[in-house]
Amino acid sequence: xxxxxxxxxxxxxxxxxxxxxxxxxxxxxxxxxxxxxxxxxxxxxxxxxxxxxxxxxxxxxxxxxxxxxxxxxxxxxxxxxxxxxxxxxxxxxxxxxxxxxxxxxxxxxxxxxxxxxxxxxxxxxxxxxxxxxxxxxxxxxxxxxxxxxxxxxxxxxxxxxxxxxxxxxxxxxxxxxxxxxxxxxxxxxxxxxxxxxxxxxxxxxxxxxxxxxxxxxxxxxxxxxxxxxx
Numbered sequence: 001x002x003x004x005x006x007x008x009x010x011x012x013x014x015x016x017x018x019x020x021x022x023x024x025x026x027x028x029x030x031x032x033x034x035x036x037x038x039x040x041x042x043x044x045x046x047x048x049x050x051x052x053x054x055x056x057x058x059x060x061x062x063x064x065x066x067x068x069x070x071x072x073x074x075x076x077x078x079x080x081x082x083x084x085x086x087x088x089x090x091x092x093x094x095x096x097x098x099x100x101x102x103x104x105x106x107x108x109x110x111x112x113x114x115x116x117x118x119x120x121x122x123x124x125x126x127x128x129x130x131x132x133x134x135x136x137x138x139x140x141x142x143x144x145x146x147x148x149x150x151x152x153x154x155x156x157x158x159x160x161x162x163x164x165x166x167x168x169x170x171x172x173x174x175x176x177x178x179x180x181x182x183x184x185x186x187x188x189x190x191x192x193x194x195x196x197x198x199x200x201x202x203x204x205x206x207x208x209x210x211x212x213x214x215x216x217x218x219x220x221x222x223x224x225x226x227x228x229x230x
Contacts, residue, residue: 005122008079009033010040010054010066023111029118037061041069044076051118054101056085056092064099071100071160071205078158080121084109090192097188098198100205102161141229143171150210159209162187163202170215170225179222 007029011017014033021031034040037060043049052070054063061069063083070081083096084105093104105114142151148164150157159167165187170178184194193199203223207215216224 004048005029005050005118006048007031007051007053007118008040008043008049010052010058010063011035012055012057012059017109020109020111020114024115024118027115027119037066037069040066041073044070044073044079047077049077049079051082051121052079053082053084053114056083056087056096064096064101067096067101068099074209078160080161082117090190094190094193094196094198097162097193098196098201100160143168152210157209159206163206163209166202167206167210167214167225170223174225174227177218177222177224182222 007024009017009021009031011033012035014035017033021033024031032043034043040052044052054066056063058066063085067081067083070076071078080103081101082103082105083101084107085092086107088106096104103117105117140153143164144151144156145168148158148161150159150164150167166183169183169186170176180194180199181191183199184191188198203215213226214229216226218224
């Protein structure tokens with residue numbers, strides 16, 4: 001994987017994100033501000049986009065709709081997605097996570113704090129260390145927490161952050177059945193998420209990517225990973 005970390009910012013105003021772009025470029029990130037949906041989709045198809053930062057009120061499609069569109073493109077390498085807005089309503093943030101966003105930032109965006117987030121993310125995505133011995137121990141299925149990858153016999157698979165964290169939680173506790181409330185508290189740190197369809201949507205997306213058999217449903221209780229695949 002290239003050491004270059006490519007960031008795409010979807011904003012209606014170049015000027016409002018200019019300082020953010022300049023700050024990130026000083027930190028050696030490659031940053032592109034796009035003002036059209038077609039441009040971002042083309043960049044994703046071309047590959048090598050690590051992070052997409054989307055303004056909630058992005059036009060003509062809002063950030064939530066655009067995020068959902070990106071997540072539905074299974075043929076592309078899925079980027080990490082951050083939505084930003086000055087709106088702080090819990091409902092809006094939950095809807096953003098439902099659409100597939102990995103993070104939600106309240107604007108105005110502070111470049112120094114954003115870069116701190118990105119630096120942590122970069123370590124995960126661009127890590128060169130791959131523990132081959134661990135892969136050998138788990139030839140069928142292995143969760144690589146350093147690179148945020150699922151490693152199977154078929155190859156390496158990337159999941160959006162929340163879905164990766166849900167799967168990792170089940171993988172590391174294969175004996176346990178996790179309820180919606182468990183996921184809401186442990187992954188989102190927002191118990192109210194358990195009352196929405198967020199958990200079910202992410203479980204469905206994991207199954208769509210890794211296969212329906214990867215997660216078992218215990219009716220009326222919750223979800224657990226299929227230990228037979230480990």
